[in-house]
Amino acid sequence: MSTVRRRTTLVLKSVSKTYGAGDVAVHALRGIDLRVERGDFVAVMGASGSGKSTLMNLIGCLDVPSEGRYLLEGIDVSRLDDYELAFIRNRKIGFVFQSYNLVPRTTALRNVELPLIYARVPKSERRRRAEEALVAVGVGDRMHHVPSQLSGGQQQRVAIARAIVTEPAIVLADEPTGNLDSASGREVMEIFVGLNRAGRTIVMITHEADIAAYAKRVIHLVDGRVESDGRTGAAAAVSA
Numbered sequence: 001m002s003t004v005r006r007r008t009t010l011v012l013k014s015v016s017k018t019y020g021a022g023d024v025a026v027h028a029l030r031g032i033d034l035r036v037e038r039g040d041f042v043a044v045m046g047a048s049g050s051g052k053s054t055l056m057n058l059i060g061c062l063d064v065p066s067e068g069r070y071l072l073e074g075i076d077v078s079r080l081d082d083y084e085l086a087f088i089r090n091r092k093i094g095f096v097f098q099s100y101n102l103v104p105r106t107t108a109l110r111n112v113e114l115p116l117i118y119a120r121v122p123k124s125e126r127r128r129r130a131e132e133a134l135v136a137v138g139v140g141d142r143m144h145h146v147p148s149q150l151s152g153g154q155q156q157r158v159a160i161a162r163a164i165v166t167e168p169a170i171v172l173a174d175e176p177t178g179n180l181d182s183a184s185g186r187e188v189m190e191i192f193v194g195l196n197r198a199g200r201t202i203v204m205i206t207h208e209a210d211i212a213a214y215a216k217r218v219i220h221l222v223d224g225r226v227e228s229d230g231r232t233g234a235a236a237a238v239s240a
Contacts, residue, residue: 007037007038008036008038008071008074009037009038009073009170009201010035010036010059010070010073010169010170011034011035011036011069011070011071012032012033012034012035012058012059012065012068012069012070013068013069013070013071014031014032014033014067014068014069015029015031015032015033015034015058015067015069015070016029016030016031016032016065016068016224017029017051017058017063017065017066017224018066018067027224028054028224029055029058029065029224029225030224030225031068031225032051032055032068032224032226033226034226036170036201036203037201038169038199039196039199039200039201040201040202041192041204041214041215041216041217042203042204042215042216042217042218043205043206043211043212043215043217043218044056044203044204044205044219045205045206045207045209045218045220046220046221046222047222049223050221050222050223051221051223051224051225052205052221053174053205054224055221056174056203056205058070059072059093059170059172059203060089060095060172061077061080061085061088061089061093062089064077064078064085065078072088072092072169072170073092073169075088090115090119090166091119091166091168092168092170093168093170093172094163094165094166094168094170094171094172095163095171095172095174096156096160096172096173096174096176097159097174097175097176098174098175098176098179100152100155100156100158100159100179102147102155102158102159102162103147104146104147104148105146106146106147107143107144107145108134108139108142108144108145108147108158109127109130109143109144111147111158111162112130112134112143112158112161112162112165113127113130113165114162115162115165115166116130116166130161131143133161133162136161136164137157137158137161137164138157138191139154139157139158139161142154142158152179152184153180153183153184153187153188156176156177156179156180157191160188160191164195164200169201170201170202170203171192171200171201171203172202172203172204173192173202173203173204173205174204174205175205175207176188176189176192176204176206177189177208177211185211192214193214196216202215212232215232216231216232217229217230217231217232218230218232
C-alpha cells in the first residue's frame with residue numbers, strides 16, 4: 001500500500017459539488033471517483049456545463065467538495081482551511097491558463113520568479129531556478145522581455161515556466177492552446193509532452209480532440225459524471 005501512495009498524485013473519492021440549495025441547487029459534480037498516478041498526463045473533455053471547470057477548480061484547490069474526499073499526495077484537501085489551501089496551491093500545484101495571466105509590465109524572468117517570491121525563496125536561488133525554467137521551455141533568450149514583446153506562444157511558454165518553477169506535484173492546464181494558432185499550439189503541446197516524459201504529472205482541460213490526443217488518458221464528463229476514462233494512442237506510444 002505504501003508504494004501506491006508514493007506513486008499516486010491525486011485521488012477523488014465520491015466527490016460531489018453543489019452550488020445553491022433546494023429548487024435552485026446546481027449539481028456540478030456527482031460522485032466523481034478519480035485517481036491520477038504520478039507521471040500521468042490526463043485530458044479532461046466535456047461540453048459546456050459538464051463539470052470540467054468545477055473539477056479543475058477542485059483539483060487546483062480553488063474550491064472544496066460539497067461531499068466526498070480529495071487527497072493530493074496523501075493530504076486530505078477537503079479538510080483544509082483557506083490559509084492551508086493557499087499554501088498547497090503555491091507549493092504543490094502549477095497553473096497554466098488560456099489567457100497566460102502574466103503581469104504586463106514585468107519581465108518574463110520576474111513573472112516566473114513570482115511564485116518563489118511568495119514562497120520566500122532566497123533571491124539568488126529563485127533567479128537561478130527561474131532562468132532554468134525559462135531555458136527548459138525554450139525562451140531563455142527572451143527572459144528580459146515583457147509580455148507585450150512576446151508572441152502568444154512565447155507568453156504561454158513563460159506561463160508554463162512559472163507553473164513548473166516551484167517543482168509542483170501536478171501541473172493544471174486550462175485550455176492552454178485556446179488563444180494560439182495551430183502551429184504555436186502544437187509547439188506548446190510538445191513542451192507538455194516533454195515535461196510529462198521527464199516525470200511531470202499533468203491534468204489538462206480542452207475541448208479539442210487533437211489536443212487531447214497528446215495526453216496519455218482522456219476523461220469525458222457528462223452532466224457532472226465521468227462518462228468514459230481511457231488510455232490514448234499517446235500512452236501506447238510511450239510504453240512501446
